[in-house]
Amino acid sequence: MISIDWYLALSAILFCIGIVGVLIRKNAIVIFMCVELMLNAVNLSLVSFSSHYGNVDGQILVFFSLAIAAAEAVVGLAIIIAIFRNNFSVDITQINLLRW
Amino acid sequence: MITYSFIFLAVLAVATALGLVISKNTVNSALFLVLNMVSLSGVYLLLQAQFLAIIQILVYAGAIMVLFLFVIMLLNIDEEESLFNKFRIKYFVAFLLGVGIFAQLIYSIGSFSDTLPVVSAQMAEAGTVEAIGDVLYTKYSLPFHIIAMLLTAAVNGALLVAQHKTKPLTEEND
Numbered sequence: 001m002i003s004i005d006w007y008l009a010l011s012a013i014l015f016c017i018g019i020v021g022v023l024i025r026k027n028a029i030v031i032f033m034c035v036e037l038m039l040n041a042v043n044l045s046l047v048s049f050s051s052h053y054g055n056v057d058g059q060i061l062v063f064f065s066l067a068i069a070a071a072e073a074v075v076g077l078a079i080i081i082a083i084f085r086n087n088f089s090v091d092i093t094q095i096n097l098l099r100w
Numbered sequence: 101m102i103t104y105s106f107i108f109l110a111v112l113a114v115a116t117a118l119g120l121v122i123s124k125n126t127v128n129s130a131l132f133l134v135l136n137m138v139s140l141s142g143v144y145l146l147l148q149a150q151f152l153a154i155i156q157i158l159v160y161a162g163a164i165m166v167l168f169l170f171v172i173m174l175l176n177i178d179e180e181e182s183l184f185n186k187f188r189i190k191y192f193v194a195f196l197l198g199v200g201i202f203a204q205l206i207y208s209i210g211s212f213s214d215t216l217p218v219v220s221a222q223m224a225e226a227g228t229v230e231a232i233g234d235v236l237y238t239k240y241s242l243p244f245h246i247i248a249m250l251l252t253a254a255v256n257g258a259l260l261v262a263q264h265k266t267k268p269l270t271e272e273n274d
Binding site (some may be wrong): 002003004005006007008009010012013014015016017018019020021023024025027029030032033034036037040043044047048050051052053054055056057059060062063064066067068069070071072073074075077078079080081082084090 | 102103106110113114117118120121126129130133136137140143144146147148149151152155156159160163164167168171172174175177190191193194195197198199201202205206209210213214215216217218219220221222223226227231232235236240243247250251253254255257258259261262
């Protein structure tokens with residue numbers, strides 16, 4: 001059987017790939033997908049703790065986090081559409097109106 | 101058997117995550133993310149969380165990724181140029197930051213190594229839809245209803261943001 005360490009290590013690897021993706025990509029939609037990847041990695045670690053302790057509360061928390069992720073995706077994509085309507089681009093290096 | 105399944109699913113998840121970050125085409129990135137979520141739902145099945153495995157496919161791979169693909173289709177984004185030809189310093193710093201955070205996480209995971217060797221035996225009953233629904237509608241009833249209101253508010257807000265008729269910035273500056 002696999003101990004909890006391997007599940008947590010997989011979660012850590014996915015989280016760090018998400019971080020690197022957020023930092024190096026310039027397309028706003030891909031950055032958004034990398035954020036979803038990081039959310040999934042954290043969900044995985046919550047589920048693995050919940051399963052190894054035999055306590056269902058962690059899975060309820062993952063359920064709520066899924067709902068929050070859905071709400072966040074809806075609002076974020078609407079904002080991306082609004083930005084695209086103004087700038088005709090989703091390249092975050094071009095969207096620098098508020099940049100100092 | 102569980103070990104081999106976990107290795108297969110973990111390799112698939114990491115490979116698709118790398119594909120998501122590296123792929124130049126946005127649609128390919130989105131499809132890689134779908135595959136990543138499917139493999140994560142397989143990992144949930146290994147952890148005896150049947151309800152979350154189904155929800156992961158239904159909500160993430162089914163609903164959220166379709167939304168992403170619709171937006172990609174709607175915006176008609178042209179492909180980025182090759183990812184690794186300029187700004188090498190920036191990529192190097194990003195990579196260093198990722199590796200640093202990964203080292204920290206692995207260090208903290210190693211501190212409680214072997215404290216919880218196997219999946220708890222109670223999970224055979226605790227991960228089912230019945231058990232989760234039992235807790236969700238009693239102990240967590242109020243958060244459940246609040247999350248319903250939050251989703252409604254998010255949909256309304258998204259409609260407001262996306263449909264609002266604004267003039268392009270260039271015309272306002274005249």
